[in-house]
Amino acid sequence: MSKKPFFLSIILFTIFLFLKGNLLAEETVKITLLYTNDIHGRMYPYENSIIAPETEKIGGFEYLSTLVHKEKQENPGRVILFDGGDIAQGTLYSNLTYGISMIDLMNKTGYDFSVIGNHDFDWGKEKLGHMISKAHFTFLSSNLVTKEQGEFIAGTRPYALKNIEDIRIGIIGLACTDTTVFGPESNISNYYIFSGEETLKFYIPILKEIHKADLIIVLSHLGYEEDVKLVSKVPGIDIIIGAHTHKVIEKPVLKDKTIIVQAGNYLAYLGKLEIEIDKSTKKIINHKGELITILNSQIEPDKEVKYILDKYREKYEAFGDTIIGETSTVLTKIPYKECTLGNLIADSIKITAGVDIGLINSGGLRDNIPVGPVTMEKIYRVYPFENMLISLDLSGKDIMEIIEQSFSGFHAILQVSGLKVKYDSSKPKNQRVIEIMVNNKPLDPKKIYRVATADFLALGGDGYNGFKKGKNLQNVMLIRDAIIKYFQEHSPVSGKIEGRLENSGKEK
Template identity: 30%
Template sequence: MWRKTSKKNFIAFLTTLTLILGLIIPINYEKVYAMDEQAIETSNISNDNNLLDKKTIAKDKDYDSIKILGYEDNKELKNKVVGLLNIGKIKLSNGQDTITWEEIKKQLSVDDLDELVRGINKKIDIISFNDIHGSVQETKKNPGVAKLATEIKKYTNKNNEIYNSFIVSGGDMYQGSAMSNLKLGEPINKFAKEIGLIASAVGNHEFDWGTGNFEKWSQDGGFQFLAANLIDKKTNDIASFAKPYLVVERNGIKIGLIGLATPDTLYTTKPTNVVDYKFTSGVEEVNKYGKFLRDEEHVNAVVVITHMGAKFENGELKGESVDIAKSVEKGMVDAIVAAHDHRFTAGTVNGVKIAEGGCNGRGLGKLSFTFDPEGKLISVESSYDEVYKRKDDIKENEKVQTMVKDYEKDLEVILGEKISDLEVDLTNNKYNGVTLLGITVCDAMKKITGSDIAITNGGGLRAPINKGIVTMGDLYTVLPFDNTLVTMELKGEDIIKIIDYGIDPKKRGWGQFSGVKVWYTPENEEGKRITSVRLEDGTKIEKDRYYKVVTNDFMAIGGDNYDFSKAKNVCNTNLVMRDEIKDLWKNEGINPKEKNVLVAGVDDTKEEVVSDTDNNKNDTVINEKENKETIINNKNSEVKNHSVGSKLPNTGAPFGGVLELSGFIAVTIGSYLTKKKKVS
């Protein structure tokens, strides 16, 4: 029958059938939104089949290449923003493929912004600096606080609903420079206020001026001192000027901060300034307050802000803060801010991240936390930023720089006073041996007091002096502490023990001395290293004979654990070491003598008296080991977001049934025509 039907009649039949089906089965066109948010029907857009693609139907450009400035690695956020672009709730500037968070916020309602933020991981960075030691001005390696403020504000200026940062200090903020010392830390407090410092550990050098400044520093700087292990002996409670912990809340995330001071404080500041306090190891306090913060304050993470060191030795992290990480209960602490030993450090100990940012404002430590939308900690990474390496490219923060200039003008007369000309650099590699600066300072101490031998601590000499004009500002930089000269009489055997104690120490600078020449065996244990000691005239030190010795008041009473307890006729001259050296150098000039005062080897001196000049005319500097900067082989870590992105809106049209029917009809026609052709 079908073969007898004409081709024309069959086509007419199929056309009629298609029209009837179109009336029986209504087609519902999906409404999609153009960029102006007005609803239009898909059927009226175009008959171009390309518009049926999910991507092109909902948008007029490809958003895969879009970048959210500052959040390029946040795939989850990008997916959500692309979704908002697809439905027209967010628009890009003409021709741009980038958008900022502020531009996103401006285009969204409060409810839409809440919805956007709700399902996204939150990131919080804790930025730390430590041991800035009053380094207000820019110098050779120190960026100065104006440039450091610029770098810090790169983080805090980005704070918003999904990212936040705050600033903490590892302590030792004030003592160490002329400007800070003469103004009792005032410039540092203004810097702290400007950058929004939240909290600081209590450093050992915070006690150099006693305890009367803590409350004013805290108030003027707008931050809280934290020290859970600093106990007042009279009350058996935490020192009144410090708190054990602080809770910081950002974007619904709570981070508990616990502070720790170093027990080294007992002998790394004037012992008389801390006689009323005791310092525990801190382990018990961290466990106690860590549990409280988690159980009662319901914090999402716990961080310990310490003035305790962390450094790599033979590839292994060591130091007081490392001991804390090893000793506290597992899972009690998530991260530690280290300080005190002036290192750049980033590492992990027992799952605890540790970061330290150098010293003198030369760098920053960084602890990066990522939390899921429910507040659960996903990851922590530690890193550091060596700011000083790019300091010439950093622009000063205008407000802080104006403050620095005001203080420079105020102190110009005092700090600019010329002391003397200097023909050679006074080197100060105090962690590598006895230095030319150390010998020159000790020579001055010896001459001022008429002593046989002078001994001072390497940690008390804070910087080298470069050749050229030496000013009062230079002296304040080198000798920032108001130490006085103390004379005494000591037996030869006690002098030997004291000098031996200062050789190759592990936690401080080498002891500096003059008036004697010392031979020692490096591999021997402490107390048994020195094999011979001679006065400058070549005569051997006699163990039972008393000699006149001068040191500083810090060391005389046990600073750095030096033991002068067996001395007799002890006299604190109350002459400030820095001021007396200034007068001597101003009147007589600076005359450094390069003397080999410390020799690793055997004393083969002939038993005859030789003059100081003859004995040393060919000697060169002094047993300074090769000066090598410590390089920590830890790269800055980057937190990677592994969260699954949100699905894009389903923008495809529901034409499936109609398309299937049309396809069936087309196939039927094709089959018939082919068959008809073969039959005819």
């Protein structure tokens, strides 16, 4: 009996399997979505012992760019790079260029889309407009409209469309809707702010019915909790790429049929979401995702991006390396209890303004200060905002209201100087403060005290409307300059926990 028919059948079966595999492969398309968020001007690599070993550095655009281009080479024409907003505000090298250095780097890295974050407004409308005008990628913002002309932010679009093979992708940008977290220069009162729910219910039908979008991606700066709420309120969202809450989502979260992702902050990670779409149904049939730690020792830097970074470092390094003082202890920020950095900065504004009490929001303190010389660059990383130091008169009753709100859990607490507060975090909201001492005397509800704080808080930022009752407001100087002055006059400083905020309840 001849063996030829047997071998021929094996060959034909192998060819059949090969062709079947190719046909199946052609029936789907695999798309890679890369994303970052809340970079806050972190252009250069930095140390973070929580994420990487002490000898290692993470982040940096020269390393991000290498990762992005690797993904684009492996899946040509099927990769989209997003950023979730809050791009620029946060470091000396970004702040001194009003974000243009960040735009240069994002252009070179090959970003496709970004949404407007609340801190992207920090330098005002004109500076934001200049950033947008220099971008080679598209800024999205669908829910902010000027009251005067009824227009979107100049240079932005409410949505965009992206075609990858036979798949039409609609992308909608949602800016932050919490007006309490916009800085004074944002002039956010000049805009109509529409909720994410009403905005998406308006635009998703337009994208699906008029533009025939197969897939809806929401690029959101609302925050994770708000993103989750959207899923239950708005049908038709396939993917939410989030930001604002700096949440590290290591694996994609699936809520109903919506995929939610977010990549922490400060360019520690590059988010990667791979989706497989059935070409006939135009539906996602598989997905997987991860956060890639931008660990410098494992990545070859992009030389062209490094050239841009070196250019900015050469221009601003001398100023950034200026030593303004030193600390003999680590100065640490902690959002929900007394901390050494908070005490020092509250002291600095109280002493500089020459007042009874200093109050500063923990959310404004952005980095720790290690032992040793304190440079201008470190101060910018700790307090990057252009907030003015304001002194104002507040009654004891108003101060009680403000301090009570500080422990409500809505935002990070206020750090204090001139006060000692006893509270119980286990009690109901608005009933947590037990005792307030002002310079070792009980707070008098009827007495008027002179208080130093940031203009952000004085205008009701973070929802502290009690500050808006203040009278006789006076500008003193930039808060950052007050911090610098304190280091210059008191170095070497040392951080101490002094029982200014004493919690008799369960610690968070």
